[in-house]
Amino acid sequence: MNAWQITGFTIATAGAATLLMLPPGLLIAWLLARGRFRGRVLLDTLVSLPLVMPPVATGLVLLMLVAPRGLLGPVLARFGVDIVFTWKAVVLAMTVMGLPLLVRTARAGIEQVDRRYEDAAATLGAGPLRVFLTVTLPLARPAVAAGAVLGFARALGEFGATIMIAGSIPGSTRTLAVAIYSLAETGRDRDAVVLVAISATIAFGALCVSNWISSRAGLRA
Amino acid sequence: MHVQLDRPVTALFGPSGAGKTTVLDAIAGLRRPASGSISIDGRVLFDRARSVDVRTHRRHIGYVAQEVALFPHMSVRRNVLYGRREGQKLSLEAVAGMLEIEALLDRSVPQLSGGERQRVALARALMSAPELLLLDEPLAAVDVERRRRILPYLERVRDDLRVPIVYVTHDPAEARQLANDVLVLENGQVVGREL
Numbered sequence: 001m002n003a004w005q006i007t008g009f010t011i012a013t014a015g016a017a018t019l020l021m022l023p024p025g026l027l028i029a030w031l032l033a034r035g036r037f038r039g040r041v042l043l044d045t046l047v048s049l050p051l052v053m054p055p056v057a058t059g060l061v062l063l064m065l066v067a068p069r070g071l072l073g074p075v076l077a078r079f080g081v082d083i084v085f086t087w088k089a090v091v092l093a094m095t096v097m098g099l100p101l102l103v104r105t106a107r108a109g110i111e112q113v114d115r116r117y118e119d120a121a122a123t124l125g126a127g128p129l130r131v132f133l134t135v136t137l138p139l140a141r142p143a144v145a146a147g148a149v150l151g152f153a154r155a156l157g158e159f160g161a162t163i164m165i166a167g168s169i170p171g172s173t174r175t176l177a178v179a180i181y182s183l184a185e186t187g188r189d190r191d192a193v194v195l196v197a198i199s200a201t202i203a204f205g206a207l208c209v210s211n212w213i214s215s216r217a218g219l220r221a
Numbered sequence: 222m223h224v225q226l227d228r229p230v231t232a233l234f235g236p237s238g239a240g241k242t243t244v245l246d247a248i249a250g251l252r253r254p255a256s257g258s259i260s261i262d263g264r265v266l267f268d269r270a271r272s273v274d275v276r277t278h279r280r281h282i283g284y285v286a287q288e289v290a291l292f293p294h295m296s297v298r299r300n301v302l303y304g305r306r307e308g309q310k311l312s313l314e315a316v317a318g319m320l321e322i323e324a325l326l327d328r329s330v331p332q333l334s335g336g337e338r339q340r341v342a343l344a345r346a347l348m349s350a351p352e353l354l355l356l357d358e359p360l361a362a363v364d365v366e367r368r369r370r371i372l373p374y375l376e377r378v379r380d381d382l383r384v385p386i387v388y389v390t391h392d393p394a395e396a397r398q399l400a401n402d403v404l405v406l407e408n409g410q411v412v413g414r415e416l
Contacts, residue, residue: 116290119251122277123284124304124349131278134303138294 017094059164098151109143142217283351304349
């Protein structure tokens with residue numbers, strides 16, 4: 001077992017997943033907080049679904065989408081993209097599972113931004129995108145940051161969906177959570193405990209960052 | 222209500238709940254009237270019957286609301302420059318000089334007093350080169366002494382920049398001092414007019 005390789009791989013994929021979930025996550029959070037359109041409740045439900053569905057089930061849905069014979073398989077193949085049982089599958093599973101936490105936290109932050117600031121920006125000639133980037137987002141920044149940290153933490157611990165579409169290939173798709181399961185299953189409890197300690201340390205650090213952001217925001221308000 | 226405004230400064234005067242702010246919101250595009258039309262200088266901004274509804278950011282209307290809503294995460298300077306339009310002839314220095322806010326430019330918003338906020342909000346609206354300026358009780362949040370000091374700034378905007386102004390107030394003395402046309406509103410209706 002190479003604990004450092006596994007740890008580095010997990011942090012790198014969770015980091016990539018967090019970056020990947022930010023653009024769609026912020027767009028969806030903004031749509032849910034400020035938009036008035038048909039299908040708003042449907043969008044809200046769809047995004048939150050991975051929170052309440054068994055992660056393994058979410059993984060199976062993803063597999064049915066991106067597998068070579070899946071719904072999007074042929075399209076991905078045309079672009080030469082191979083996802084299943086690669087590190088990309090790990091990132092995809094982490095992104096989908098972390099997204100709801102980011103969206104919910106960011107949405108709450110955006111809803112708290114006083115609309116008068118956005119109205120004022122609009123009367124000064126700023127279109128919706130500029131209003132969002134220069135007024136809404138900076139004012140909702142603590143919530144967005146806290147949401148991103150939560151999404152990152154969720155990605156670190158992702159197991160069910162990952163094992164479905166990425167498997168547990170040592171050195172290529174094995175994350176901390178998956179490795180802990182594989183080691184415990186094969187009776188290597190001692191190795192598993194080392195990884196549990198590493199996971200706990202990272203999770204502790206992530207929560208400290210999240211709390212620090214929240215308390216700093218509290219002081220500034 | 223059907224009115225044509227053609228004087229430099231029009232005051233909307235009336236008790237609270239008369240619909241003064243609603244009128245300003247509708248002109249700025251922050252509120253959609255159930256019927257009717259709004260146009261400036263022949264440019265139609267809103268017409269329910271013809272489904273015209275120009276978005277707020279394309280209306281070129283400056284609006285200093287009662288709660289001035291300066292962006293709290295930006296310096297005064299960045300606030301004032303936020304809406305500066307390409308080809309704007311008016312310089313930051315000119316506007317800051319006229320409203321005497323030069324010394325405030327590098328401060329943060331929470332450091333400003335009520336009267337300072339009003340002047341900064343006015344400067345910010347002016348820098349966007351509006352074709353019409355809407356002022357919603359700009360003096361309501363400041364005490365009588367400050368009021369006496371801010372009023373001349375509004376007169377300068379009126380006389381030097383010649384931006385037409387629609388001005389909401391419930392103070393008859395203020396209405397008369399600044400405006401050439403006073404509309405009296407009650408329950409959403411114009412019940413009187415003093416030219």
